[in-house]
Structures are given as C-alpha cells and as structure tokens.
Amino acid sequence: MSLLIEGKLHTDWFESESEGGEFVRKDSMFRHWITPDGSPGPTGEGGFPAEAGRYHLYVSYACPWAHRTLIFRAIKGLRDLISVDVVHPHMQAEGWHFGEFPGATPDSQMGAHHLHQLYTRADPKVSGIVTVPVLWDKQRQTIVNNESSEIIRMFNSAFDDLTGNRHDYYPADLQGAIDEINATVYDNVNNGVYRAGFATTQDAYESAFDRLFEVLDELEERLSGQRYLVGNRITEADWRLFTTLARFDAVYHGHFKCNRNRLVDFPNLWAFTRELYQWPGVAETVRLDHIKHHYYVSHDWINPTGIVPRGPKIDFDQPHHRGVHRDEREVLL
Numbered sequence: 001m002s003l004l005i006e007g008k009l010h011t012d013w014f015e016s017e018s019e020g021g022e023f024v025r026k027d028s029m030f031r032h033w034i035t036p037d038g039s040p041g042p043t044g045e046g047g048f049p050a051e052a053g054r055y056h057l058y059v060s061y062a063c064p065w066a067h068r069t070l071i072f073r074a075i076k077g078l079r080d081l082i083s084v085d086v087v088h089p090h091m092q093a094e095g096w097h098f099g100e101f102p103g104a105t106p107d108s109q110m111g112a113h114h115l116h117q118l119y120t121r122a123d124p125k126v127s128g129i130v131t132v133p134v135l136w137d138k139q140r141q142t143i144v145n146n147e148s149s150e151i152i153r154m155f156n157s158a159f160d161d162l163t164g165n166r167h168d169y170y171p172a173d174l175q176g177a178i179d180e181i182n183a184t185v186y187d188n189v190n191n192g193v194y195r196a197g198f199a200t201t202q203d204a205y206e207s208a209f210d211r212l213f214e215v216l217d218e219l220e221e222r223l224s225g226q227r228y229l230v231g232n233r234i235t236e237a238d239w240r241l242f243t244t245l246a247r248f249d250a251v252y253h254g255h256f257k258c259n260r261n262r263l264v265d266f267p268n269l270w271a272f273t274r275e276l277y278q279w280p281g282v283a284e285t286v287r288l289d290h291i292k293h294h295y296y297v298s299h300d301w302i303n304p305t306g307i308v309p310r311g312p313k314i315d316f317d318q319p320h321h322r323g324v325h326r327d328e329r330e331v332l333l
C-alpha cells in the first residue's frame with residue numbers, strides 16, 4: 001500500500017492495525033467534477049468541461065472500484081472520448097506501477113513508472129493513499145477526481161451532448177432508492193468482502209462475514225421478485241453490485257475467506273451477474289487474469305506463497321433468462 005504525506009511516499013504501514021483489527025477505507029482526495037460547460041460540480045473547482053479527447057482514465061482491471069468506471073465508459077459510449085491506461089495487477093510496496101503483463105499498458109501521459117508520480121505531479125504536497133481509478137485532465141495535467149462513485153456520475157451525464165447517449169443510470173425519480181441500496185451494498189458487500197479479508201482479529205472477520213451473507217441473502221430474495229435492484233430499470237446500483245459479484249468466486253470466496261456460499265449457489269444473484277456481464281461492452285472489462293493475479297500475489301500477508309489458483313471455472317456466458325433478449329438491449333445503447 002502506498003501512502004503520500006505532504007508529497008512524500010510511505011510504504012511501511014498497514015491500515016487495520018490502528019483500528020482494532022478492522023479495515024477502514026480512507027476518503028479520496030481529488031474531488032473536482034467534469035460538467036457539460038465546465039461550471040463547478042458538487043465539490044472542488046470548476047474548469048473541467050466535457051470535451052472529447054481531453055480526459056484520461058487510469059485503472060486496474062483487478063480493482064472493483066476502477067471497474068465501475070470502465071463499465072460506465074463502455075455503456076455510455078465514451079470509449080472514443082476518454083483514453084485509458086491499465087496498471088500492472090501486482091500492487092507492490094510503492095503501490096500500483098506500470099509494467100509488462102497481458103492487457104496492462106505503459107503510462108501514456110507522462111511515462112511514469114508508478115501511479116504515485118501522477119499524484120505528486122497533480123499536487124506536489126498531496127497527502128493520502130494512492131488509489132485507482134484516477135481521472136486525469138491532459139490539458140491541465142492534473143487529477144480531476146479519484147473517487148469512483150463520483151467518476152461514474154460524471155460519465156453518466158456530463159458527456160451526453162457529445163455522445164448522444166442519454167441512457168440515465170441515476171434517474172431523478174430513483175435517486176433516493178439508489179442511494180439507499182448503494183449504502184447497504186457498499187458497507188456490507190463491496191467493502192464487506194475487504195473487511196472480512198483484511199480483518200486481523202477473529203471477531204472483526206466474523207462480523208464482516210455474517211453481515212456480508214445476511215445482505216447477500218436479502219439481495220437474493222429481492223432479485224427473485226424484480227429484475228434489478230431498484231425495480232425493472234437497470235441503474236448505477238446494479239453496476240456497483242456487479243463488480244463485487246464478478247470477483248466473488250474467483251477471489252473473495254477463497255482468498256478473503258467469504259466462503260459460506262459461492263455466488264453460483266445464489267440462483268438469482270448468479271443469473272443477475274451473468275446478465276450484466278453479457279451487457280454489450282461489459283465482458284471485455286472483466287479480466288479474471290488481472291483480478292486473480294492482483295489479489296493472490298499482492299496480499300502476501302494473506303497468501304505468502306503468491307500462488308495463483310487455476311480455478312474455479314466460471315461461465316459468465318451461460319444464458320441468464322432474466323427478461324428481454326440482449327439483442328433488444330442493444331437498442332438502448
């Protein structure tokens with residue numbers, strides 16, 4: 001893990017020790033918004049208008065938070081407008097780096113070796129954890145935002161006039177319901193698997209584990225009566241759940257000891273995951289090779305041998321039978 005304090009890199013720390021064995025995720029530090037006309041968004045400064053070719057996304061295919069942003073880039077028709085670089089899946093002492101791995105790229109913007117160099121280029125005195133995703137402004141040579149939940153909101157609407165894609169994954173009439181389910185899913189599922197996997201006491205692990213499966217049971221029940229989390233329209237909430245479910249059997253079940261059940265044991269959650277995976281443009285954002293390599297190799301205190309399991313075999317392409325056929329969905333995009 002890499003932490004910057006006043007622009008200086010610190011590599012010898014571990015988050016959960018100071019929190020009674022419990023893993024606590026820290027807030028992101030760059031919080032500006034891209035808006036259609038460059039006016040300021042809810043936080044940060046203005047001056048970041050939606051423009052084709054101006055912005056760049058740094059991701060890891062392994063990271064579920066970065067994965068959300070790649071999905072929104074795909075489903076909102078932004079692939080030609082926003083370029084991407086992909087870090088090496090092995091997160092080392094100095095954090096994320098650029099290096100040789102199938103599907104990984106060099107840093108096309110400043111030829112950096114490590115992601116932290118982008119952070120200190122943006123602000124030489126920056127303090128905070130160096131995380132993906134990072135939304136970079138090529139023109140101002142700075143980080144617009146490094147908080148995935150905000151980046152997907154920008155992608156959802158800021159570029160609509162340029163792309164003509166007006167599919168709204170955070171529609172005004174559903175915002176209350178989306179915010180509510182997001183909070184439950186974030187605390188207990190998205191971050192819940194990390195709280196189980198990074199726990200350093202038995203109690204912290206068990207309470208994260210119990211809550212995770214309690215919420216998965218509730219979601220399984222909910223998805224038995226409706227197609228998506230807040231009804232019959234797909235929203236941001238579904239994509240936010242999807243990135244954790246897509247990793248569940250490959251890493252969270254084994255590596256993070258979230259092993260009461262596998263995803264494939266929940267018929268509705270598993271079919272829901274397949275449906276979202278089969279959504280046009282999404283399958284290519286799911287790289288199980290990066291996902292498995294990242295978790296099993298980077299967390300050497302959990303898996304000291306660094307051996308990456310060969311299995312399990314997961315067939316995301318099996319028919320999902322959850323309503324309209326995918327050919328009809330193409331029309332939505």
Ligand SMILES: N[C@@H](CCC(=O)N[C@@H](CS)C(=O)NCC(=O)O)C(=O)O
Pocket residue numbers: 001002025026027028062063064065066095129130131132133146147148149
């Ligand atoms: N709040 C951030 C969290 C992102 C995050 O924690 N990313 C992880 C990878 S999955 C990371 O880069 N961690 C770096 C580290 O722990 O040193 C977001 O949602 O954008």
